[in-house]
Amino acid sequence: MVKLDAVLHDALVARGDYIEVLRWDDLISRCLAKMTPVHCVTFAGAETQIHRGRLEPIELDVVQRASNKKVVAAFCCVTTALLLELRDLCRRVN
Numbered sequence: 001m002v003k004l005d006a007v008l009h010d011a012l013v014a015r016g017d018y019i020e021v022l023r024w025d026d027l028i029s030r031c032l033a034k035m036t037p038v039h040c041v042t043f044a045g046a047e048t049q050i051h052r053g054r055l056e057p058i059e060l061d062v063v064q065r066a067s068n069k070k071v072v073a074a075f076c077c078v079t080t081a082l083l084l085e086l087r088d089l090c091r092r093v094n
Helices: 006-012 024-034 080-093
Strands: 038-041 049-052 059-064 070-075
Antiparallel strands (some): 059 070
């Protein structure tokens, strides 16, 4: 059990409620609910890029083109640098 001081109480508890003590898992879940989603993208030899918001899932799909060629298509890429990294990865997979 965690005893809430004034700062934690203001940050985690709704205005009308008064709670003196919270369990650890309740405290952590309330803290995480208040935080903004952020993700970092790091490439070899480059600086880390920090982006706000959730990272959308990247879809990789093998598509057949004319004359039975197979191409790996990537959808929902965050940045063009990520797209270039995925392009290199797809070439190594094929």
